[in-house]
Amino acid sequence: MTVEIRPLAASDDRQSFRSGDEALDLYFHRYAAQNQFRYHIGVTYVAVAEERILAFATVSPATLDAEGLPSGKPMPPYPLPVLRLARLAVDALAAGRGYGKALVRHCIELAERMRDEVGCVGLVVDAKPAAADFYRRLGFEVIALVEGESEQRPVPTPCSCRWVRCHLGGGRLGAVAGSVHAVAPRKSAPADSKQR
Numbered sequence: 800m801t802v803e804i805r806p807l808a809a810s811d812d813r814q815s816f817r818s819g820d821e822a823l824d825l826y827f828h829r830y831a832a833q834n835q836f837r838y839h840i841g842v843t844y845v846a847v848a849e850e851r852i853l854a855f856a857t858v859s860p861a862t863l864d865a866e867g868l869p870s871g872k873p874m875p876p877y878p879l880p881v882l883r884l885a886r887l888a889v890d891a892l893a894a895g896r897g898y899g900k901a902l903v904r905h906c907i908e909l910a911e912r913m914r915d916e917v918g919c920v921g922l923v924v925d926a927k928p929a930a931a932d933f934y935r936r937l938g939f940e941v942i943a944l945v946e947g948e949s950e951q952r953p954v955p956t957p958c959s960c961r962w963v964r965c966h967l968g969g970g971r972l973g974a975v976a977g978s979v980h981a982v983a984p985r986k987s988a989p990a991d992s993k994q995r
């Protein structure tokens with residue numbers, strides 16, 4: 800079975816997707832398309848096989864108010880541009896087959912392209928507590944919250960500036976910061992996420 804990762808298309812069947820997380824499913828069924836095609840506040844990438852959506856990830860540009868970088872790299876005192884991984888879910892029937900990991904890798908590659916083309920210091924995620932280990936296993940790191948609160952279920956806004964620290968990973972993009980459960984990749988994952 801060939802699995803493709805590509806942007807959501809307006810004609811995709813979203814309604815049969817079921818991750819088991821009601822809020823994420825509702826978001827995907829009702830809001831992902833309008834946020835992408837009408838409001839342009841986020842783009843959803845889908846892992847698709849034989850026209851069936853197995854997983855999705857929604858990203859949007861954001862900024863990060865950083866007071867310092869754990870890497871020690873000095874940064875100017877401006878809001879730092881980041882790519883925010885706002886939503887990620889895998890269909891329950893496709894769970895455990897690597898599609899979540901493949902979509903995160905795809906998002907890291909997007910952030911790397913942003914870094915090179917428009918400026919971006921990393922990929923940011925507000926991880927739910929139950930998913931924090933999933934991100935850690937991918938090389939993300941928990942960044943301590945210095946100030947601000949994070950909703951456990953991020954609202955579909957393009958930007959949230961609640962993060963206050965981030966870091967860059969060894970020359971490659973991999974910065975992430977966030978709330979109590981936000982995590983960051985130390986290095987980029989292999990670029991094998993286009994097809995699985």
Ligand SMILES: CC(C)(COP(=O)(O)OP(=O)(O)OC[C@H]1O[C@@H](n2cnc3c(N)ncnc32)[C@H](O)[C@@H]1OP(=O)(O)O)[C@@H](O)C(=O)NCCC(=O)NCCS
Pocket residue numbers: 818820823886887888889890893894895896897898899900901925926927929930931932933936
């Ligand atoms: C969390 C989620 C995205 C993982 O997707 P998935 O496709 O099942 O995960 P993968 O198959 O890509 O797993 C990659 C690795 O992470 C591990 N993993 C998966 N889910 C995990 C979790 N919740 N906690 C810790 N590790 C997890 C897998 O065992 C696998 O390890 P391996 O590479 O050593 O074999 C999926 O379970 C999901 O949609 N959950 C509900 C929604 C959710 O919590 N989204 C995240 C919001 S922040």
